[in-house]
Amino acid sequence: MGLRFRSAEVEDAEWMTEAVNNPEVAKYLITVYPCTEHEVKEYMKKRLKEEKHKWIIAEKDGEPAGSVTVSPGEGRTRHTAWLGIYVRKKCWRQGIGTALMKEAVRVAKEFGIRRFMLGTFEGNERAIGLYKKFGFKTETTSKGLVYLDGGWKDSYVMGLDLAPCEPRITKTALPQRTKGSILTKQLQSENLTVRQLMDKDLDEVNRLQNCPESTKSTTKIPPITKEATKKWYEELSGRGGSFCCGCFENQKLLGYTQFSGGRLPFANVWVEEILIDMKAKPTATTDSLIASLIGFFERYGYHRIFGEIPETSQVIVRSLEKHGFKKTGAFKGYYFIDDHYVDALTYAYT
Ligand SMILES: CC(C)(COP(=O)(O)OP(=O)(O)OC[C@H]1O[C@@H](n2cnc3c(N)ncnc32)[C@H](O)[C@@H]1OP(=O)(O)O)[C@@H](O)C(=O)NCCC(=O)NCCS
Structure with missing residues (x-):
């Protein structure tokens, strides 16, 4: 078989549109089909601009046969990368998936990636068989993440x-938990307001994004410039279905949650970032933000809430569990915090 690899180009949008609209390929991807060539093109333009993102095409006898992406993490997760793969239906079972996986692993190693991650759905035996062949192991099972073939199906990371990933954080080095009753009393005595972030809050957001201790629950590493904060806020506002709620005491921002609301087949709330001022009232702030997140979820009838948090962010872990979130697994050594690799605990709320 004459197989060669090359980088993706915007011109690939044509065959890709045909490939990702094939029902048997589409149903296991996170893109929702039918999608137009214009949509594929716009998405490609954006991703191809990203310096660290690598998009590889396999050509069989001169014709494009499949695609694999290697997307490295940022900041505290920059030693990780996420993989995404598909092969054109007409080229299945000819070893192209295997060849693309080998190439992706080679590229990820070249980037200095320590942990390779991917997500897949229940029932995708072809992909799961391929991943297992390369040694991938399931770290998280998210129950009912996607609506497929008439029912809610699980997703695996x-x-x-x-x-x-050494050194790892030791269990004894994790911050100690506070007793629940104390947390409740503390929350009742606070006078905190949760509302959507607004343009006027950007200086406060930037102050918070520059607290080294507070950013340890996120991928962010200070210093974060005012321009970077503004860009983050504008991108967030420009994405449909993305929100950011802040918790305030008077005008002072004590923390925020960034989250998005997905559409079918992923009609869930996705927690993208929780950043808390660890020097102010961290417990009460986290409790207020999580309660307001659940309020959003219930108001609009989403199916589940999903999120992940470093195991070292015990104030947030404690609050999630207190509000009824259930642990679904852990991405091993996903964050690098204070010179240690730390697991990301994954949670779901129903
Ligand atoms: C998953 C996919 C990439 C595999 O591509 P492929 O080119 O057919 O893969 P290969 O021919 O290299 O086969 C690789 C391995 O996949 C597994 N596999 C393939 N078909 C399988 C099947 N029907 N049942 C179980 N395992 C299967 C086997 O482990 C196989 O290895 P083997 O041939 O040594 O037994 C392709 O089927 C695809 O694009 N599917 C739709 C999109 C998708 O699911 N992407 C992944 C999203 S998580």
């Missing part, structure tokens, strides 16, 4: 070690 699988991980592969490409290099050791």
